[in-house]
Amino acid sequence: MRPIVILAAPFSGASWLAGVLGTLHGACAVPQLFPYLADNCGELMEIFRLGQDEHGDGLLRLVGQLYCGGQDSAAIARAQQWLQAREQRSVAEVLDEIAATVAPERLLYADCETPLRPIYTRRLLRMHPEADLVHLVRHPWSQGCRFAAWLRECIFVPTDFRDYALFPPCPDPQIAWLRANENIERLIAQWPADRVHRVRxxxxxxxxxxxxxxxxMRLGLSGRVGDPSRWPYAQRGCREAPGGLEADVWADIPEADERLATQLSMSAPLPWRPDGASFAEEVKALARRYGYE
Structure with a gap:
């Protein structure tokens, strides 16, 4: 069965949308798996081990849920062993095994990491050219306000999320918004039009x-929207694998930032920048293409 992959810039609501679509008939929504960071399962697990984030938690929770009796500490330990036994297999083979387990429902997952790097989008194209792609977009102002509020609390901010025209370099969410959406645009230009679905x-x-x-209707799913909070992955997991969803699901955004995020503008000074600059012209042009004024 063809997978359904939701691609979006960070803090666009991709994991939430996966949970919503997972309440429909025909879809098996799972956490973020980050499968396109490597070709080989062993390499993917090593990237997860060396990383500073919770990137590996979603795959562990999924394997625990499907094959190891749940998502508690014991199940996560067995999930580690399940994945270690497949270290020599390709990531595509492991995903195919998981997809066969959940069939006839279609595997559905969100991914906000793949759009940030062309090497990852090329791997997606190579591994799953049959997939349906859902391109989720959010106004760069509301995305930026929430992302900036979260970045303020981060000890480590990736260097490529910073604007080095300022000193000290300033974290600027529009960088990730533009990069992710431009990379998605390049990817879907190579995809059959009937398997690309954009939603705001x-x-x-x-x-x-x-x-x-x-x-x-376009994805071949059916039913009324249910309660995504009943999704097996909607809450934080156990200590060994607490993550699995995009940070915006659990981020505690201050009320003032939430109010600011609703005051959409394409020309006002960006509240997270100290220099009073507004959006870059490239951001404005792409946002207009998505219907934002």
Whole structure:
């Protein structure tokens, strides 16, 4: 069965959308798996081990849930062993095994890491050319306000999320927004048009059931939207694998930043920048293509 992959810039609501679509008939929504960081399963596990984030937690929780009796500490330990036994296999083979387990439902997952690097999007194209791609976009202002609030609390901010025209270099969410969406655009230019589906998070906010109905019809899913909080991965996991969803699901965004995120603008000074600059012209041009004014 063809997988469904939701691609988006960070803090666009991709994991939330996966949980919503997972309440429909025909989809098995799973946590973020980050499968396109490596070709080989052993290499992928090593990247997870060396990383400073929770990138490996979603795959561990999924394997624990499907094959090891749940998501508690003992199940996560067995999930580690399950993956170690497949270290010599390709990531595509492991995903195919998981997809066969959940069939006839289609494997569905969000991915906000793959769009940040062309090497990852090329791996997606090579590994799953049959997939349906859902391109989720969010207004760069609301995405930026929430992302900036989260970045303020981070000890480590990736160097390529900073604007080095300023001193000291300033974390700037529009960099990730532009890079991710441009890389997705390049990828979907190589994809069959009937397997590319774009949705704006604002349309979901305005008319969730109607927007999901239209998307579901194109994806071959059916049913009414259920309660995504009942999704097995909706809450934090055990100590050994607490993550699995994008940070914006659990981020504690201050109320002032949430209010600011609703005051959409394409020309106002960006509140996270100290120099009073507004969006770069490239960001404005791409946002207009998505219908944002």
């Amino acid at each position: 998070s604002e349309d979901l906010d305005h008319d969730l059931q109607g927007s999901v109905d239209r998307l579901a």
